[in-house]
Amino acid sequence: MSQPTKTARTPASSQRLKMRRDLAAAAMELFATKGYEATTVDEIAATAGVARRTFFRHFRSKEEAIFPDHDDTLERARAVLDAAPAHEHPLDTVCRGIKEVMKMYAASPAGSVERYKLTREVPALREREIASVARYERLFTRYLLGHFDEAAHHDGDDDPLLAEVAASAVVTAHNHVLRRWLRGGGVGDVEAQLDHAFGIVRQTFGTGFGASRGETTGRGGPAARASAQGKVLVTVARTDAPLDEVMQTIERALRQS
Template sequence: MEYVRLMALPLKSARQPSSPQRLQVRRRLAAAAMELFASKGYEATTVDEIAATAGVARRTFFRHFRSKEEAIFPDHDDTLVRVEAVLAAAPAREHPIDTVCRGIKQVMRMYAASPAVSVQRYRLTREVPTLREREIASVSRYERLFTRYLLGQFDEQSHNGDEPLLAEVAAGAVVTAHNHVLRRWLRRGGEGDVEAELDHAFAIVRRTFGALPVIAASSGGAATAAVAGSGEVVVAVARTNAPLDEVMRTIERALAGPAG
């Protein structure tokens, strides 16, 4: 049985990674902001003080950030560009859930690159609601990106118009798994093998969403589907050129039916 899917348009981004010099200034401003927030308090700190501590002019600050709360998240824009690149260059045989999991690893690596800074920022965001709101807004951009990507992987007329809901739920599951592991790691002071923990969390997500009948592997990849009616009919869908072991796993999952 041939598997037919709606071809997604390739993801393209007009954003470009920041130059090393620009990123260096952004990180210097972020370090100054965190230092002042910790010593003076968020409310008492001004943009002028952040700029002066970083050794730049006020106008330079606003070339990099729109507000002082935005200043302690210097790397999210560049990380989003890297995540988009992962999605756009996904191997043809890779399942979209696997692609999204690889994409969000770029976010974890951003935090893990500077554990001490990440822990300090985490503590600040716990204390200052405005910073927490800014962090949530930054993270939500990844979730929207993943939702759009997954939606592009659905079969044509796959689930009676529920594709947007399912794409959003699956994307939310990946982001939630990532954030759960990240918070645990930050509470431990940035200690431990966070990527191994993340892989364990993603394995749980894959078990839950990897066989969704509405989400297909990218062109050439395996696909699974199961439709049961009154316990009498089971339909399994796979590529025509799928290896036998893939076909058997597809059939086994279909026969097993939904958990519970």
């Protein structure tokens, strides 16, 4: 079982994140009382007790201010990918990576629900949210593409397409569960709901994923090999091979027999 990834945080980075959150809280308070359009950057800075220039050291615009944690969360997701065990299926790694986003929302359910309501009402905020989601999708697509053998690519090879679609599917599954959880007031076991959604994605896109390079256990050899000999299927697997990889190997051998 892989260990939880921890991202080292310096006093300076912690202070920066705290200031971003303070500015975000001030922005949310003003948006709720005055309305988004009527609120100015100067008012947000004043409510947070800082100067206007301090606001712009942290955010480029007032719509960006209500998403203070995405930069930090993106780095945590990247750290999950970087520390992934060699035997883990790349799609499972990506699912673990995007859980960092869910943790961000789940850390403050009430605030997340209010932010969700606000983004539904203000097009500029919705556009900012979409831009944030696209950053995660690009990160995961690059990761999945990195687990294919570029030398094996040829005309008609669907591996790059599969990587992009699979990354999109993981993000879409996450966002579907997140929106449903937020519409329900931020209550319920959202992690269990997320795992169920990821199971569907894994079942749809996991079989044959990365077949061009073979599945490995991290010990330098294949996790499992299977071959059909007449009416007999012979399977050889390492004792540490993940069960789902063994089953996928058997399924592929049966289809080819």
